[in-house]
């Protein structure tokens with residue numbers, strides 16, 4: 198059994214409540230940090246832990262914290278990114294729904310480290326029921342002296358707010374999130390300046406994912422070095438994986454980074470193998486934005502080494518033969534999956550969610566979707582495949598924010614690894630295709 | 638001050654200058670095109686992505702190249718920075734892509750568009766686009782909207798540069814409009830209608846790079862290249878009163894602000910000057926306006942050549958051509 202740091206008490210009856218959470222040792226990190234550590238010492242532990250951002254990009258959290266402009270006389274803010282809208286990703290929901298206090302606790306400890314006096318949890322609008330769960334948890338924390346003025350009798354004070362978005366994927370991009378939190382249209386900002394210098398209300402701000410902030414709790418409790426002992430190389434600690442698709446046991450799993458992908462898919466402890474006794478065809482390992490990999494490349498790297506669930510191993514081989522750990526949205530597809538159809542679903546999503554500020558993403562994402570739609574409905578042409586590849590290349594890297602890349606990578610990788618299927622779609626007669634789609 | 642090299646040509650500019658403006662100091666071919674940036678409007682730029690350039694050396698202190706192409710209109714220079722615009726095949730390829738994206742849904746109704754002949758998108762596609770189109774899909778359309786009795790919004794032609802949004806934001810006292818919807822369904826909001834009473838709303842027409850916002854008082858009156866632009870001014874209590882009169886014979890067909898060589902108006906004019914004074918007697922005429930000889934508007938439009946100007950242009954071309962042969966411009970970078 199792998200160690201559990203975040204989900205240790207998930208099956209404890211009543212763990213949603215302050216009382217049970219506290220009995221199980223909750224809020225110890227707040228006591229330890231506020232009473233025995235300086236803010237910089239907390240940041241130091243996070244640095245030592247090697248914790249990397251769990252929102253997708255994997256940027257070292259301690260380093261991000263140390264960029265925050267502490268000389269500025271403006272207020273500083275910590276904003277938790279709970280917008281979780283990446284298809285295939287549902288780990289933050291699970292954590293907030295079942296153990297809301299671990300996020301509240303992480304927010305207090307992290308805000309203390311950053312010197313924030315007001316902090317926000319920005320949550321996607323569809324998670325309205327979780328807003329209520331979090332607000333209840335926050336009320337309990339206020340009532341028990343862990344939030345508000347002079348927390349635990351120290352001179353540190355903090356107010357914590359939950360702010361629901363209106364249901365836009367783009368508001369998960371950190372600068373669009375800040376715009377939205379300020380009450381504006383959620384358009385990504387041009388960077389620089391980065392949030393650490395000019396974030397919320399142009400003040401120094403750190404934006405971190407739910408899981409990143411929750412992980413600060415065990416890091417402060419047990420020390421950064423202890424945390425860093427778990428994992429391989431620069432991938433330290435545990436990670437929540439949202440496993441979905443054609444597996445026997447879909448769900449959210451906490452794994453120790455370094456677990457072999459093969460074990461994750463086939464062992465009884467985790468996904469329990471492919472459903473209906475079928476064979477594995479492909480995996481999207483880190484949420485819909487990352488490149489898809491066929492069976493041979495997801496289980497082993499191009500060099501023939503076993504692929505591990507780490508930032509480095511999954512990206513081994515670059516985009517030619519590798520992918521990314523991303524947000525940990527692990528989507529498994531069995532041998533019956535139509536890759537073109539799957540890609541169409543993803544492309545439709547990115548088209549729908551593009552903010553429309555910059556031309557390559559606004560126009561490009563729509564074009565990708567239209568071409569895939571036509572391919573899938575027997576109207577495709579052979580040249581469509583080359584257009585898809587070329588258009589994706591012209592979006593990638595040329596946009597304001599990474600949504601453009603997120604739309605381009607799945608297209609490029611699906612065609613790279615499954616070109617034959619695209620060619621078959623392009624050659625299929627309309628009537629045949631329609632029948633097939635109708636019966637699927 | 639910062640020394641930057643763009644396509645092999647060095648220029649010294651004040652700190653904080655953008656790459657685009659540094660390139661404009663050099664002039665000629667090294668200047669990236671710009672469809673959304675507008676010097677006299679704050680916060681514009683960064684959206685259309687036609688001005689993308691490659692930074693092969695970040696600065697003298699940190700010589701690492703920048704990982705992606707950057708929007709030159711919003712990226713400040715650093716001392717020792719080395720930039721490639723027309724000398725980078727990557728930039729040209731990316732720009733070709735952006736032009737294609739901008740044209741995917743553009744109606745290409747130039748033959749009936751008042752902007753034809755002075756349209757930045759036309760110029761851009763001539764210079765940086767390809768001849769054919771690869772799209773076979775129906776194009777996106779919107780209904781035309783009258784914004785008051787003087788301005789027409791033809792959203793179908795819009796490239797969402799946001800310039801008119803910034804005009805409404807910055808030149809008019811109350812914020813009156815923005816963008817509705819998302820992605821390729823975005824449209825300039827009709828709250829813009831409320832801006833119509835404002836004294837400066839007409840500047841939206843001048844800042845629009847395409848024919849999405851046009852002057853209803855000039856609608857279908859004439860192709861611009863059949864009119865003669867004249868610099869003129871009048872005493873105005875609201876604005877600078879410096880305009881261009883677009884004349885046919887003795888008739889003033891339209892009044893606009895004065896655009897510089899990059900199509901930007903530096904001094905905005907009020908609606909009274911623009912819409913209410915279509916009479917030559919209201920104006921002191923300074924003389925014919927200089928129009929770039931590459932423009933279709935310069936057809937049949939003779940003017941005395943300024944020898945000083947010509948000499949400068951030739952010198953610049955020589956420097957520029959030399960610059961293109963410098964080693965920085967090697968094909969493998």
Ligand SMILES: Cc1cc2nc3c(=O)[nH]c(=O)nc-3n(C[C@H](O)[C@H](O)[C@H](O)COP(=O)(O)O)c2cc1C
Nearest residue numbers: 250251252278280281282369370371405406409599
């Ligand atoms: C289009 C887009 C959507 C994103 N959505 C999310 C999200 O839902 N949740 C999240 O934590 N990060 C999301 N991110 C990443 C954030 O921009 C940011 O990197 C992250 O919140 C930083 O937190 P971390 O360092 O703890 O990972 C998104 C990025 C992009 C470009």
Ligand code: SF4
Nearest residue numbers: 552553554555558596
């Ligand atoms: S890449 Fe897409 S989502 Fe990001 S700023 Fe540009 S248009 Fe908006």
Ligand code: FES
Nearest residue numbers: 673683685686710
């Ligand atoms: S002019 Fe620079 S992005 Fe539009």
